[in-house]
Amino acid sequence: MTIKRNGSAVWSGGLKDGKGAVSTASGVLKEAQYGFNTRFEDGPGTNPEELIGAAHAGCFTMALSGQLGQAGLTAQELRTTATVSMEKVEGGFSITAVHLDLVAKIPGASQEAFDKAANTAKENCPVSKLLNADITMSSRLEN
Structure with a gap:
């Protein structure tokens, strides 16, 4: 299935x-402004790196929920921030790193089960x- x-x-x-x-086909983003000032400065609007961060945070958090379910656990709350780092490299710019910062409330979870699920999801x-x-x-x- 694709x-x-x-x-x-x-x-x-x-x-x-x-x-x-x-824009997105779903309509969640509709003609959201972006430009040089939103990407390399602090202008109003969005930028590709911010959108990648949101996508990565959403994907990881959902995957973590699935991993927890396989371990018989259900999160009360999972909060993830993905910080995307872009650096000037030879030939232009490159996304070199992403740091996921997770705070979780999972009733009954041991640290070991939590760490295993989070690392597998990552x-x-x-x-x-x-x-x-x-x-x-x-x-x-x-907890």
């Missing part, structure tokens, strides 16, 4: 003075597999 999802982008103008918009969620970056994680179980 599942396909899509997003789109429109760009007008040069690199620094141009403007773009990104290694195996589809977005982790897609990224050619160093993926690190800090996690805290609050």
Whole structure:
């Protein structure tokens, strides 16, 4: 079974003075503004790295829920922030790292079961597999 999802982008103008918009077929994003100032400065709008961070956080957190279910556990709450690092390298820019910061409330979970589920999810969620970056994680179980 192949599942396909899509997003789109429109760009007008040069690199620094141009403007773009990104959208998703679901309508969750509809012509969200992006440009040089939202990517390399602090202008209003979004940027590809922020969207990758949100996608990675969502994918990892959902995968963790699945891993916990296989261990007979159900999370009360899982909160993940994915920080995407982009660096200037030879030939341009590259996403070099993603750090996942997880805070979890999982009734009845041992630290060992939590660590195993979190590490398995980090290694195996589809977005982790897609990224050619160093993926690190800090996690805290609050029970």
